[in-house]
Amino acid sequence: MEIDYNKLAQNDEGCIEEIKEALGIHCNFKAGRIIGRVLHTLRSSLTYVESADLIQHLPDNIKIIYVSDWKLKTNQIELKSLESFVNEVIVNDSAHAERVLSSRMVALDAIITIIRVLNKHINILSYDFLKYPLNNQLKEAMYKAA
Template identity: 55%
Template sequence: MDINYDKLATNDNSCIDNIKQELNIDCNYKAGKLVGRVLHTIRDSLTYSQSAELIQKLPDDLKIIYVSDWKLNHRQLRLKHLDNLVEEVIKNDQRHAQQVLHGEVSALYAILITLKILNRYVDILAFDFFNYSLKRELAEAMTEAA
């Protein structure tokens, strides 16, 4: 069953809509899939207790995206730097028939904008599950992407 991103976008406090507008994306489906690629990559780097902590902070409709397609037996990613995160999000996207990221530079920008907007809703950088170097790089890059 596929997620109805149009319905989620009307109920998620404008998170998907903000990402769509900021990245000049023409549909909720693509913006929602982008949020999913980023959240799923982050999820794959977390322990189950860290995921539970993040899930508690997510708006209800983003929780649906976060838990979708979750395979409980996965290898835990080690995200030490921003380039690792971008590489893993691109790999995640390439595993899907409908890709939403095209090229490393545009993927980096899309990921940063997505995280910047998610940070408004969740304060994702306040969590201690990101490696210090990655957190610092993200904070700097998200400021520059503004």
């Protein structure tokens, strides 16, 4: 089932519009796909318990993107650093017929922006599942981007 990103953006609690604006994207479909690539990569690094905890705190429309296209029997990846996060997001994007990330820089910007917005809304960086040094690298990147 395809997500209606226009409807999600209409009923948004601020996150999707904030991410779109920060990334300079005007298309709800593309923004939703980019958010999905980042969140699905993050999801692939979490245990089911960690995902369940995160889902409880995500804004509703972001929650829908997070759980979409979830295959429960996938290999868990390890996100040790921001570089590995970028690499895995690129791999995730490459696995789709319609790629939405044109470069590593676009992927890096998307990761930092999405985590920054989620941190503003739900303090995602306070959760234990983002391990050191990834957590510190994200904080530093967000500080530099501000």
